[in-house]
Amino acid sequence: MITQLAALVGDKYVLHGADLDPWRSDWTGAYRFEPLAVVRPASTAEIAAVVRWANDTGTTVVPVSGNTGLSGGTYADGALLLSLDRLNSIRDLRPDARVAVVEAGVILSSLHDAADAVDMIFPLTFGARGSAMIGGCLSTNAGGSNVLRYGNTRDLVLGIEAVLPTGEVVDLLSELHKNNSGYDLRHLLIGAEGTLGIITAAVLKLHPKPRAYATAMVAPQSLEDALTLLNRLQEATGGAVEAFEYMPRHHIEIHKQIHAGAREPFDTPQAINILVEVAATAPRDCTPGPDGRPAIAAHLEDTLASMFEEGLLLDAVVAQNEAQRAEMWARREAAAEIAMSRKPFISNDIAVPLDKVAAFLNTMERRLPDCDPEAQENIVAHLGDGNVHYTVWPSSDDAGLRDQIMELVEDVALSFGGSFSAEHGIGLSKLPSMRRRKDPQAISTMKAIKAALDPKGILNPGKLLP
Amino acid sequence: MITQLAALVGDKYVLHGADLDPWRSDWTGAYRFEPLAVVRPASTAEIAAVVRWANDTGTTVVPVSGNTGLSGGTYADGALLLSLDRLNSIRDLRPDARVAVVEAGVILSSLHDAADAVDMIFPLTFGARGSAMIGGCLSTNAGGSNVLRYGNTRDLVLGIEAVLPTGEVVDLLSELHKNNSGYDLRHLLIGAEGTLGIITAAVLKLHPKPRAYATAMVAPQSLEDALTLLNRLQEATGGAVEAFEYMPRHHIEIHKQIHAGAREPFDTPQAINILVEVAATAPRDCTPGPDGRPAIAAHLEDTLASMFEEGLLLDAVVAQNEAQRAEMWARREAAAEIAMSRKPFISNDIAVPLDKVAAFLNTMERRLPDCDPEAQENIVAHLGDGNVHYTVWPSSDDAGLRDQIMELVEDVALSFGGSFSAEHGIGLSKLPSMRRRKDPQAISTMKAIKAALDPKGILNPGKLLP
Numbered sequence: 001m002i003t004q005l006a007a008l009v010g011d012k013y014v015l016h017g018a019d020l021d022p023w024r025s026d027w028t029g030a031y032r033f034e035p036l037a038v039v040r041p042a043s044t045a046e047i048a049a050v051v052r053w054a055n056d057t058g059t060t061v062v063p064v065s066g067n068t069g070l071s072g073g074t075y076a077d078g079a080l081l082l083s084l085d086r087l088n089s090i091r092d093l094r095p096d097a098r099v100a101v102v103e104a105g106v107i108l109s110s111l112h113d114a115a116d117a118v119d120m121i122f123p124l125t126f127g128a129r130g131s132a133m134i135g136g137c138l139s140t141n142a143g144g145s146n147v148l149r150y151g152n153t154r155d156l157v158l159g160i161e162a163v164l165p166t167g168e169v170v171d172l173l174s175e176l177h178k179n180n181s182g183y184d185l186r187h188l189l190i191g192a193e194g195t196l197g198i199i200t201a202a203v204l205k206l207h208p209k210p211r212a213y214a215t216a217m218v219a220p221q222s223l224e225d226a227l228t229l230l231n232r233l234q235e236a237t238g239g240a241v242e243a244f245e246y247m248p249r250h251h252i253e254i255h256k257q258i259h260a261g262a263r264e265p266f267d268t269p270q271a272i273n274i275l276v277e278v279a280a281t282a283p284r285d286c287t288p289g290p291d292g293r294p295a296i297a298a299h300l301e302d303t304l305a306s307m308f309e310e311g312l313l314l315d316a317v318v319a320q321n322e323a324q325r326a327e328m329w330a331r332r333e334a335a336a337e338i339a340m341s342r343k344p345f346i347s348n349d350i351a352v353p354l355d356k357v358a359a360f361l362n363t364m365e366r367r368l369p370d371c372d373p374e375a376q377e378n379i380v381a382h383l384g385d386g387n388v389h390y391t392v393w394p395s396s397d398d399a400g401l402r403d404q405i406m407e408l409v410e411d412v413a414l415s416f417g418g419s420f421s422a423e424h425g426i427g428l429s430k431l432p433s434m435r436r437r438k439d440p441q442a443i444s445t446m447k448a449i450k451a452a453l454d455p456k457g458i459l460n461p462g463k464l465l466p
Numbered sequence: 467m468i469t470q471l472a473a474l475v476g477d478k479y480v481l482h483g484a485d486l487d488p489w490r491s492d493w494t495g496a497y498r499f500e501p502l503a504v505v506r507p508a509s510t511a512e513i514a515a516v517v518r519w520a521n522d523t524g525t526t527v528v529p530v531s532g533n534t535g536l537s538g539g540t541y542a543d544g545a546l547l548l549s550l551d552r553l554n555s556i557r558d559l560r561p562d563a564r565v566a567v568v569e570a571g572v573i574l575s576s577l578h579d580a581a582d583a584v585d586m587i588f589p590l591t592f593g594a595r596g597s598a599m600i601g602g603c604l605s606t607n608a609g610g611s612n613v614l615r616y617g618n619t620r621d622l623v624l625g626i627e628a629v630l631p632t633g634e635v636v637d638l639l640s641e642l643h644k645n646n647s648g649y650d651l652r653h654l655l656i657g658a659e660g661t662l663g664i665i666t667a668a669v670l671k672l673h674p675k676p677r678a679y680a681t682a683m684v685a686p687q688s689l690e691d692a693l694t695l696l697n698r699l700q701e702a703t704g705g706a707v708e709a710f711e712y713m714p715r716h717h718i719e720i721h722k723q724i725h726a727g728a729r730e731p732f733d734t735p736q737a738i739n740i741l742v743e744v745a746a747t748a749p750r751d752c753t754p755g756p757d758g759r760p761a762i763a764a765h766l767e768d769t770l771a772s773m774f775e776e777g778l779l780l781d782a783v784v785a786q787n788e789a790q791r792a793e794m795w796a797r798r799e800a801a802a803e804i805a806m807s808r809k810p811f812i813s814n815d816i817a818v819p820l821d822k823v824a825a826f827l828n829t830m831e832r833r834l835p836d837c838d839p840e841a842q843e844n845i846v847a848h849l850g851d852g853n854v855h856y857t858v859w860p861s862s863d864d865a866g867l868r869d870q871i872m873e874l875v876e877d878v879a880l881s882f883g884g885s886f887s888a889e890h891g892i893g894l895s896k897l898p899s900m901r902r903r904k905d906p907q908a909i910s911t912m913k914a915i916k917a918a919l920d921p922k923g924i925l926n927p928g929k930l931l932p
Contacts, residue, residue, distance in 0.1 A: 097819060143644050152644065154653075155621070170907040176817045177851045178609050178618065178888035180657055181896075181904055182930060183912045187620075187653030191646055208705070238704075238748030239674070282704030284750075284761065295750065351642045353563060385643045422644035430647075438647055441636040445919060446649045452918035453911060464648060 001059070005039050005080075008049045013040040013086070023081055027068050027128075028340065028347075031428065033077035035062070042086045044161060044169055044200040050082060051198065051458070052167030060461045063194040065104055065133035069140060070336070070347055071427025073193050073463055084135045087200060095120050098206045099158065099175050104135025104199055111204075120206040123150035127333040138199050141191035143423030145243045145332070148384035149279075150207065152423070154190045159203035162189050165196070165454035175203050188449070193425055194460040196453050210242075210279035212286035214297035215325040218304065219270035219315040223358035223383070226274050229307060230354075230384060236299045237278050240285070244384030245275040245332050246357075251380055254338045255331055262331065266315040274383065275332050276300070277325075335380040335389065344397040345378070347429065348390040348409045352418035357386060363412045364390065371405050387422040403432060410437055426464045435466035467525070471505050471546075474515045479506040479552070489547055493534050493594075494806065494813075497894065499543035501528070508552045510627060510635055510666040516548060517664065517924070518633030526927045529660040531570055531599035535606060536802070536813055537893025539659050539929055550601045553666060561586050564672045565624065565641050570601025570665055577670075586672040589616035593799040604665045607657035609889030611709045611798070614850035615745075616673065618889070620656045625669035628655050631662070631920035641669050654915070659891055660926040662919050676708075676745035678752035680763040681791040684770065685736035685781040689824035689849070692740050695773060696820075696850060702765045703744050706751075710850030711741040711798050712823075717846055720804045721797055728797065732781040740849065741798050742766070743791075801846040801855065810863040811844070813895065814856040814875045818884035823852060829878045830856065837871050853888040869898060876903055892930045901932035 005014045015023065015038040023038050025031065036059070041047045054061045062076035065084040074081075088105040095118040102111055108122075108129040115122045124137060126144035136142070138160065142153045150156065159174035172186050189197050220226040226246065233241050249271050256262045265273050280286050280296035288294050293301070297318070304316045319325040339345055352360050361379065368375050374395035381388040392405050410420045410433055420433040434443070447465055450457075471480045481489065481504040489504050491497065502525070507513045520527045528542035531550040540547075554571040561584040568577055574588075574595040581588045590603060592610035602608070604626065608619045616622065625640040638652050655663050686692040692712065699707050715737050722728045731739050746752050746762035754760055759767070763784070770782045785791040805811055818826050827845065834841050840861035847854040858871050876886045876899055886899040900909070913931055916923075 096821070141646050141650075143646075147643060154650070164907065164911065168907045168910075170911060171905050172908060174885060175819060175883060176885050176888070177613060178817045178848075178853045179885040180607050180609075180889055180891045181885060181887040181900060182657075182892065182908065183662070183915060184607075184620070184653050184657055185908055185911055187650050188915075191648075191650055196649070208701075235674075236748065236750075238746060238751065280704060282702065284702075284765075285704065299750075351644045353641060355562070382644075387644045417641060419640060419642050419645040419647060421647040422642070423646055425646045426648060434647060439637050441630065441634045442638060442648065442651055444634075445630065445636060445651055448918040449649060449654075449915055452914040 035081040065135035068128035073427035162197040217265040349424040350413040351422035356416040531601035534594035539893035628663040683731040815890040816879040817888035822882040
């Protein structure tokens with residue numbers, strides 16, 4: 001096998017034996033495994049050759065890019081791990097056309113930098129952006145903090161190129177905004193977690209770079225008042241809210257414990273801590289007015305001031321410079337680190353309608369002790385899109401208890417019209433939820449598609465489909 | 467058959483014999499056919515029963531809603547025509563959540579009215595909105611004039627309900643903005659032209675209703691200057707351009723011929739006529755300023771004035787009231803009527819990158835006479851998204867000539883990085899183009915999906931896939 005793979009991608013790029021050490025685990029550490037080998041092809045053609053070989057020999061293949069997933073999607077026991085890290089070129093980037101053609105191994109923050117250099121942004125962003133790669137972002141339809149304004153990953157993709165389970169290459173690298181020509185295979189492969197094909201490149205939408213940001217930490221009386229703030233800000237700015245992130249007291253406390261320099265957002269510690277950011281591109285919103293503030297900052301400050309007067313806010317701090325803004329974001333982006341600071345942890349990535357977040361959290365607080373009186377909650381939420389990262393630290397690592405807690409979370413989320421999986425995907429860890437909660441006709445349709453496109457079950461077997 | 471169907475949906479709702487007269491043609495009149503019968507179920511359950519019956523008896527089924535398609539997608543010779551017109555309720559409409567749950571038989575303009583009544587909009591719009599129904603909009607991923615700002619139909623859909631080719635119902639009526647739980651069957655069915663399932667209902671996104679519009683007819687020196695105008699307006703307004711529509715001289719001329727009251731947009735007839743509309747929701751853009759104009763109108767007028775001074779515009783007229791705005795839109799929306807005012811006609815719905823529209827049109831003007839020296843062009847374009855409706859009136863109805871002209875149009879569009887099918891879909895009329903131009907791996911993947919989900923080929927056979 002090693003010799004055959006070496007013939008396809010070069011000796012140096014087939015790892016085995018001791019070289020596998022850094023490749024035997026997913027990022028969370030929850031999954032450890034023994035891959036057959038790691039192969040690091042340099043091009044779409046090399047990936048196609050490897051997948052063709054795998055199909056011929058009946059070898060299963062697990063694609064991996066940044067390996068920052070949270071659901072065990074890169075578990076590769078007894079499979080060939082196919083790393084996309086060498087497909088790392090930005091093939092094209094044209095600000096006038098607002099597109100970038102990017103390979104799967106490009107790190108998200110590298111694309112951010114490249115877009116920034118031409119005064120554009122690629123809006124997708126989340127804590128792991130310094131390691132996560134475009135291939136994984138697309139395969140999981142990653143979300144993050146800017147979904148509120150710019151949509152999920154799939155909303156930022158015009159075209160893709162992919163290697164199918166047979167090793168054939170499908171070229172759908174269109175830059176067009178209207179292109180109705182058959183089934184939308186782009187959207188089928190995005191979010192398929194590498195089970196239907198390996199996305200090798202994509203045409204991504206760039207957006208104009210905001211010329212002015214205004215960022216604040218806000219302590220409303222309640223989550224209901226937080227939603228009032230969100231709605232008033234959207235109204236005042238014509239929909240310019242980029243992020244609206246909720247951190248409860250325990251998030252702030254643990255952040256201070258694990259980061260030496262971390263501070264309280266307000267002079268008086270608050271129960272509800274909201275990070276809000278608005279941004280503007282139009283000159284009239286960005287140019288400083290008579291009072292020296294750009295209109296977008298004035299809208300934020302005026303909205304906060306009027307809500308403060310109404311008694312809906314307990315405190316608010318507006319970032320006065322980039323360092324203060326960065327501190328606010330660092331606090332939010334420590335979320336994954338905070339969730340994993342204690343083990344075992346049970347990661348739940350649920351979504352409910354925006355106005356049901358408070359009800360979901362209240363119900364969980366009441367009902368969690370029924371499962372595990374000693375369990376502790378750890379919460380952070382993209383409040384602007386209803387996505388709650390509801391981590392539980394249970395009293396033991398018992399598999400039965402874990403499943404019981406996950407079932408409870410699903411029950412409560414679904415009772416409020418929610419979903420058991422918002423932005424992290426299914427992978428391995430959400431398979432029981434998928435089995436229990438997804439529409440059975442939807443699952444059997446997905447299985448029929450998988451069987452049709454990957455009859456030998458070569459690509460990322462055992463993931464996504466129960 | 468009639469008796470069996472009557473048992474499923476009621477006597478009154480199975481049409482046959484002379485009752486079929488209004489159902490024997492698509493809207494363009496290009497396709498005439500003899501359906502087995504027409505069935506008009508009243509609910510998702512009745513549709514499921516009919517499709518189950520069809521699957522059991524091997525009867526092919528063609529779904530139809532508003533029947534305003536332009537590609538022959540409802541051709542139903544020897545098939546059962548399943549009309550969705552009785553599934554016409556808006557199940558739910560909640561402005562706070564910005565969603566409407568709408569059945570497939572709801573007419574697009576009825577949804578516009580319902581949204582308007584709660585101060586919201588459903589942005590999808592095009593000439594046929596008074597007849598087109600939601601089911602058809604979704605099944606063809608309809609485009610229209612507002613795609614520039616709000617995206618295609620698929621960008622406005624959060625969830626769907628559908629009857630699969632087996633008669634099973636799949637419930638994906640999620641209202642969530644983040645819901646990564648397996649393959650995105652919603653996006654697979656949207657744009658599948660009824661070949662993989664019959665969409666029966668959808669959760670649609672509503673948008674806040676703009677409080678101020680500014681609309682103008684503009685005559686730039688060239689299409690290049692038109693793009694400069696588009697870019698400057700987007701810059702000045704922070705992306706508030708809703709429509710940017712191109713009509714050449716012959717469009718204006720024919721419109722005057724076929725509509726008694728139709729007028730020239732400018733005192734002096736112009737070669738290039740652009741309809742531009744900007745819209746705003748934020749109070750600061752809508753409240754009249756010291757000069758009495760809302761900021762959004764001022765941005766439009768100031769941009770036009772400065773381009774006029776630079777000599778890039780020959781003329782411009784800003785609508786001063788709703789009647790003038792309506793007149794501008796009526797001229798644009800006569801496009802389908804104009805294209806079909808002469809027969810035979812060859813309808814081409816292509817897309818190219820925005821900055822290639824002029825090159826596409828120039829090349830076609832030069833090369834069309836090689837195919838047919840007497841052919842005449844009829845053009846209208848969504849210039850803001852690169853979508854050109856390039857109709858040809860050929861000198862004869864010869865099928866060979868038709869195909870030769872379509873091949874030429876495809877050649878030229880693809881040479882500029884374009885697509886042979888932008889927003890009307892494939893249906894029957896674009897099958898030759900699909901066969902010639904679509905990535906062969908994409909076609910074989912689509913065929914595998916079709917065979918997996920509809921092994922008997924019950925739903926809308928012979929469409930979309932060559």
